[in-house]
Amino acid sequence: MKRKAATEHSTILSTMNASEIVTAVRNAGVVGAGGAGFPTHVKFSSKADVLIVNGAECEPMLHVDRYAMENLAPQMIRGLLYGMKAISASRGVVGIKAKNKHAIAAMEEAIANSGASESLSIHKMENYYPAGDEHNLVNEVTGRVIPEQGLPLALGAVVSNVTTLINVAAAVEQTRPVLTRTVTVAGEVASPGTFEVPVGMAIRDIIAAAGGPTTADPVIVNGGPMMGNIDSLETGVITKTTSGILVFDREHYVIRKKTLPMDRVIKNSRTLCCQCRYCTDLCPRFLLGHRLEPHMVMRSVNYSDASDWVKVAGATLCSECGVCSMYACFMDLSPQMMNKAIKAAMAEKGARPEMKMAPDAPRTYMDTRKVPVSRLVRKIDVARYLDRGKEFLGALKANRVEIPLKQHIGAPALAIVKTGQSVNAGDVIGELPEKGMSARVHASISGKVLAVSSDRIIIG
Structure with missing residues (x-):
């Protein structure tokens, strides 16, 4: 064979x-x-x-x-x-x-x-x-x-x-299109595991297949605990890029860090940042030789000082990996969120500082400052979940899916089906626009188109 x-x-x-x-x-x-x-x-x-x-x-x-x-x-x-x-x-x-x-x-x-x-x-x-x-x-x-x-x-x-x-x-x-996604469901669920599910399946349904939440006040993270985003238990769906659905109690360290309001982030930074440099000394991009120094970004914001534009513009180099916020800072601050806010503000104003330096080599001490996963999982309090979710528990079926037209970088796909139309699994329902980067979207199940909006297509 x-x-x-x-x-x-x-x-x-x-x-x-x-x-x-x-x-x-x-x-x-x-x-x-x-x-x-x-x-x-x-x-x-x-x-x-x-x-x-x-x-x-x-x-x-x-x-x-x-x-x-x-x-x-x-x-x-x-x-x-x-x-x-x-x-x-x-x-x-x-x-x-x-x-x-x-x-x-x-x-x-x-x-x-x-x-x-x-x-x-x-x-x-x-x-x-x-x-x-x-x-x-x-x-x-x-x-x-x-x-x-x-x-x-x-x-x-x-x-x-x-x-x-x-x-x-x-x-x-x-010639098979992307119709399913393999997803790990873990954290505070009764029967964690890894499943193959249709694109567009409701997050609440895949959590139910994993036995349901085991905490009274669950919060969902779509992705991993470090870089994943908070999602909705009621309206969230699986996309082509979903690798994990994690369930935590609302008071868990991961959720507390991800839900800090921006005004609190800035206030805490101005009050508590001691310029210790830990966020910079452990930053993966800084260690590679890039001009990203999170502690100096924090300092510039804290003192409203943009005189050294390179220090502020360095925020655009942030990968948002979360090392600075989730692991390095012992004052419980969030340089990551500060960098993200600066990038968003620059994008809104159409500003993109030219930072094109090509380091000859990483900083000499990079290997000694890589973050061991064994320490990371203890700091973010997920060590107890590590081995739960490894088992593949099979493929799940869905009777209803909500398929986003934008599951990718670039422009959304353009809906080419209408409400009431019958579709088969694998049919193209979202086509690439004439201009701009995009990706096709296909029906992940057979059924009838129940609704078409500017951002998603519902099939059931």
Whole structure:
């Protein structure tokens, strides 16, 4: 069976050209599944030397990429090879944390059976946060630093997530669009686990499948505990980029940090910030050599001093990983939220400071200041949840879905169906606009279109 799959893959790889691969990916609505949602057909329209697979899954409590690498390694490697052909890359590198031994073994076997083992390799990473940030990953693989405000392409690299490449393989080999998403449900639920669910499924339904909340006042985080966003138990839905649905009590440390009002953030900063530098000394982007110094951003805001514009503009380099706010600051302040607010204010005014410095190398002490996940999980009080949610509990079905037209970076897809129309799973319901970056959207279940709005389509 493996030999047959490898033979079919080799035939497709040898007969399809780069443009045909990009078209198949575009038609299937594949986007970056790691959280950002960058349309993959746009990324694959570039040319690069190396395609790097982000299998670090550095957010605690999530098990989606580990599950995929252990159980769907051949599909992922085939997707990697299609991506390499699309961007003319001569190398493919899979970044995996060394602790994930079963995933590494599965990848090694898939690479050996791929027929292209000479161009593929595995890069084993330490268990630190945020190993999955593409700037850190590219630095580990290439030994170079992406310039400020830059992309991996500046160094001849493209980065794609594990699930993204599995979706690429399905798009190229089966013309199958992205209809489902593998999601870890964990935290304060009765039966945590990892599920495959239709895109657009209600968050409340997937939590119910996990036994329901075990706290009287649950708050939902869509994503990981560090970078995930607060979502609604009543109206939230699963998208192409949802990797985790985490349930916490409202008084939990993670929720308290994520729900601080901005006026309180500023007031606390002016009152309590002691300029200790911990937020800067542990900042992953600062350690890579970028001119982001969160303690100086805080100082500039605290004293309304923008005389050194580089210090303030450094906020635009923030990846919002949360190390400064969730881990480093012992005064319980939030440099991350301050950076985010500054970026939003600059964007509103159309200001984007040019910060393009390309560091020759990371700061010499970077390796000694990486944040161990073992310490991080204790600080943010999620250690007790780590092993809950690893088990794959199967595929869930939905009788009703609400599918957002914007599940990606760029412009929303344009609805091309009408209320009352019957659709089948896989039908295109949202098409790319003529101008601007976007991604197709498909019906994840068969049924009737119940409603069409400017931002979503409901099918039931």
